[in-house]
Amino acid sequence: MTDTENTLSLVLAAVCLVWYSILWAIGILGCTTARRRYRSRPRSPLASADRSSVPGVSILRPLKGLDTNLYENLESTFVQEYPNFEIFLCVENEHDQALSVVRDLIAKYPKVNAHVMIGSEPVGANPKINNLIGAYRKAANDILWVLDSNVSVYPGTLARSVDILEPPPKVSSGHSRRIALVHHVPLAFATEHTLGSRVEEAFLNTNHAKMYLAINATAIDSCVVGKSNLYRKSDLERVDGSLKPNSASQNSPHGTGLAAFGRFLAEDNMIGLALWHELDLRHDVSCDVSRNSVGNMSFYDYIHRRIRWLRVRRHMSLAATILEPFTESILVGLLVAAALHHLFAVPPWLFLPAHFLLWIIIDVDVYASLASRPIAFEHGFWPFLGAYALRECLALPIWLYAVWGSRVVWRGKTYIVTGNGEVHLPAKGSSKWSLLNLFRTRDDYYEPIELSHD
Structure with missing residues (x-):
């Protein structure tokens, strides 16, 4: 040598x-970070506050077909311990099988302000955005909570998340910039133990969670998974996904708001990046998880899923x-x-x-x-x-x-x-x-x- x-x-x-x-x-x-954040979940004072004293939240849930955990997932938003929220349950057409579950839950919880949205508007290639755009426009509240149909959450999740998004004036969040987005780490449950389900569970709950939490703890850049996110409609109306500061004020060809992100498949990550880079705002992770049950996933389904998101991330x-x-x-x-x-x-x-x-x-x-x-x-x-x-x-x-x-x-x-x-x-x-x-x-x-x- x-x-x-x-x-x-x-x-x-x-x-x-x-x-x-x-x-x-x-x-x-x-x-x-995981030990400090998730080993205990304190009850938020907002859970028992008067309705008029807390900010309203509009919960948006995109639905398509009968996910086998659909009833439990949707019910988890109906039973939130928070005094001021509304729910939008969005399907593409009136023949969607999810509607039967939706109507059962609305009948079971008549006091919950729930709305069924039927129809899709093609604002982009992303079917999730097309599904949600009607509810986004009709939402009565500035704070939006968007949850995927395969996610269930604890009853105290919303109150604890609003605590972070809008902390009391005398409480410092530890961030020098305003928090614009609160997100939740996925926790997978392999309830049907196929090989793909076991591998997905092992990945999401270990290596993925470890890196996700570490990246967010350093706060060097946006890193968001879109299973369960809270953000403000007023902030989203100021961004267009170009990731250029103040670009929304320059007559963006894509428009602003949720519709502007219909051109992305990973709209969750792009919304996080836009809030971070275009508005110079920050994110935070709640002490709650988004409970993602994974059932009959085959080994090749797992491989396809990893290939899909690797290819999307490579371009981003x-x-x-x-x-x-x-x-x-x-x-x-x-x-x-x-x-x-x-x-x-x-x-x-x-x-x-x-x-x-x-x-x-x-x-x-x-x-x-x-x-x-x-x-x-x-x-x-x-x-x-x-x-x-x-x-x-x-x-x-x-x-x-x-x-x-x-x-x-x-x-x-x-x-x-x-x-x-x-x-x-x-x-x-x-x-x-x-x-x-x-x-x-x-x-x-x-x-x-x-x-x-x-």
């Missing part, structure tokens, strides 16, 4: 160790997508094992077991914090560990497959993702064969879970 090669190898080994230290700092930050945040494989336990573990062996002659067989053991301890601790209880692994520790290990092994192959394409499938429709994160439907007659399409099954893999009260 020449002097140049030796110097280069030393530099690369040192870079690996520095990056490894950064990753552990991120992991510990995510773990400690290329640098973060490129770095992602180097945040995964297997690849970084192998690189650091080689670096330690080269620099200090540490045997890989000694380092790697310790590396993987400590990594999973951190991830399981995050899972326990989100669940607000020790993880009992009622369906067995070894099945969980197997799903967790499979997820780790799949991370790099899925990433390699995903980064070379722009077509994604969502809710049975194919979209093309463009360089700025926008999507459009492919031209009629165009198609792209994929080996994974041979194994594709369905999207309705949500199953009932018991709705517990806090």
